[in-house]
Amino acid sequence: MTSLSDETFQAMMDFEPMFATLVGVPGWDDRLEDLSVEGHQALRARLTDILRRVGESDESQVAKDVITHQATSIITKIDARLVEHTVSRGLNAPVAGLLRRASHVDLSQRLQLVPRFLDQAMERLRDTDRRPLRRHAESGAAHVERFLAGPVQEWEGDADLRPAFARYREFLLSLQGRDDEHAGLCWLPEGEENYRKLVRDYTTASYTPAELHQLGLDLMAGLREEYAEIGSRVWGTTDVQEIFRRLRTELLWDNENDMLTSAVEAVARAEAEAPNWFGRLPKARCEVRFVPEMDRESAPFAYYEDAAMDGSRPGTYFANPLRATERSRTVSEVTAFHEAIPGHHFQLSIAAETELSNVRKFAFIDSFIEGWGLYTERLADEMGLYSSDEQRLGMLGLDAMRAGRLVVDTGLHALGWSRQQAVDYLRENTAMDSTEIESEVDRYIETPGQALAYMVGRLEIMRVRGEAQAAMGDRFDIKAFHDLVLENGVVPLSTLADLVTTWSGRPDVSRG
Structure with missing residues (x-):
């Protein structure tokens, strides 16, 4: 008999069949997502039925939490109809996603579906x-x-796909798109309600958009103090705008090869130190590569692709060398720690190598996944991995980006900000260059709510770690804490809090 976990995982992979191929789960190699209204509604009905039955299931409470989140999450995305206004940089842009993953997975059995x-x-x-x-x-x-x-x-094989892509291109050029003044969800039908649900989906927390907006403003104020402290050591100035100016105009890459070398060296340093901070290490290897040339204009400046379960492909950290000589080298190390080791590579590979059900190994819960990635940026400083104060400025730079995301994402989608307002805010409050700011803002517009997950998740992981340390005192073991977080797979933040509470011996919550 098929378990509810298995049913949920099947629905997840029907929604993202190329992901199944990417991680090496058989059964979806001949499928692409059914983007039709009928296809989405049929999947929605299946997920609604799963939610109806989850309370009666004999699955563990953790599994029930994950099942409930995943079913609700996909329903939320279907109801928001993101596919109808996401065509470029958004994580939900179907055609851009197909092209981005085409060279990383075997498409041979699904080419006729393109x-x-x-x-x-x-x-x-x-x-x-x-x-x-x-x-x-x-x-x-x-x-x-x-x-x-x-x-x-090479992935195109003998299929004659280009006429279909050409028709799609011409169709995009014929669209009467929205103007930049009406960038957010709040300008679309049912937009405010859809955004509220997406916020809950991506953060797995109870924040309102207004609360997240204020949290971002408060965090940004605190980061300015850290910028001033480190800036005084590096350049002898506490003027934050001057620090931003120098970060944008100095410490730039001489060439793109230096960017790759720096990332490789940072990953190697982290790999050597990791046994002192983690009891369990992944078996899968991690490689560092450049983003394929064709994808560089539309890809983010860095991302991670999961290793295949059978070991046929390592986990890969992709660095984007686009306009490298215009970009600060200070974010090199922090990005490597986030995307590779001890960030996403450790998290996703360790989960995949457990005996957990597939739904817990591969759940799409951004607040946990990206919260962990952001947590490891500060953890890397504890581990002594940053090579200089210049690189610590890069750590602050990405912290500011994530705090800025709380302000800008909610500004766009709840407060009605224009695209230019979002660009101006990040220009005033972060050290990002203009190219990166434009790319980031376009990503937030097309993937409402996702950018909120990073900081919300990091703050929650730090909170439960701090409470466990206070409760356990000398008994607290950082290796055991990290193993607990990673060996339970991908879970909602409330579930993580319950797991840590039980582990640390505090009696207020116990869920089994």
């Missing part, structure tokens, strides 16, 4: 009361144009 997939994407964009930003439609078209202008890729 034209239908593109037709469905166009159909959803055509028959809708919500539209992408005009600039995002143009950016999505430019991404496809770069693909069409290049040589035939």
Whole structure:
């Protein structure tokens, strides 16, 4: 008999079949997501039935928590109809996602489905009361144009896919997109309610958009004090705007190869120190590579791809060398620690190597996954991994980006900010360069709520660690704490808090 965990995982992979292939779970290698309204509604009905039955299930409480989150999460994304206004940089942009992953997974059994997939994407964009930003439609078209202008890729095989991609490109260029003044969800039908649900989905916490906005402002004020402290040591100034200016104009990369070398060295240093902080280490290897050239204009400046379960492909940290000589080298080490070791590579590989059910190994819970990644940026400082105060300024730089995300994401989608307001805020309050700011803001517009997960998750992991240390005193073991967090798979933040409470011996919560 199929368990509820297995049913939920099947629904998750039906929603993201290329992810199944990426991590090496068999059964989805001949499928692409069904983007049609009918397909999404059929999947929604299955998930609603799972939610109806979860209370009667004999699964563990942790499994029930994960099942409930995953079913609710996919329903939330379907109801928000993100596919109808996400075409460029968003994590939910279907065609951009297909092109980004095409060279990383075996598409041979699903190539014949690509034209239908593109037709469905166009159909959803055509028959809708919500539209992408005009600039995002143009950016999505430019991404496809770069693909069409290049040589035939190995993954295309003998399939004649390019006419279908060309039709999709022309369709994007024909769209009457929204202007930059109306960038957020609050300007779309049911937008405020959809955003409220997406906030809950991505944070797995009870914050309102207004509370998150204020939290971001408060965190940013505290970071300015840290900037002044380290800036005085590096440059002899406590003027934060001067520190930002120098970070944007000095300490830049001489060439893109130095960027890759720095990342490789940081990962090696972290790998050597990790046994002093983790009892369990992943078996999967971690490689560092550049983002493929065709994807650099649309890809983020860094990301991680999971290792295959069978060991056929290592976990990979992709660094984007786009306009490297215009970018600060101070974020090199902190990004490597977040994306690779002890960040996503440790977290996702250790979960995949446990005996847990697949739904707990591969759950899409951003507040846990990205919260861990951000937690490890500060943990790396505890571990002594940063090579200089310059690199610690990079750590603060990414902290400021994540605090800024709380302000900007809620500003765009709840408060009605224009795209330019979001750009101006990040320009005033972070050391990011203009190219990175523009890319980040476009990502927030197309993936509402996801950017909130990082800081909310980091703060919660730090909170439960602090409470465990206070409760256990000398009995607290940092290795055991990290193993507890990672060996239980991907869980909502409230579930993590309960697990740590039980482990640390405090009697107020026990869920088994």
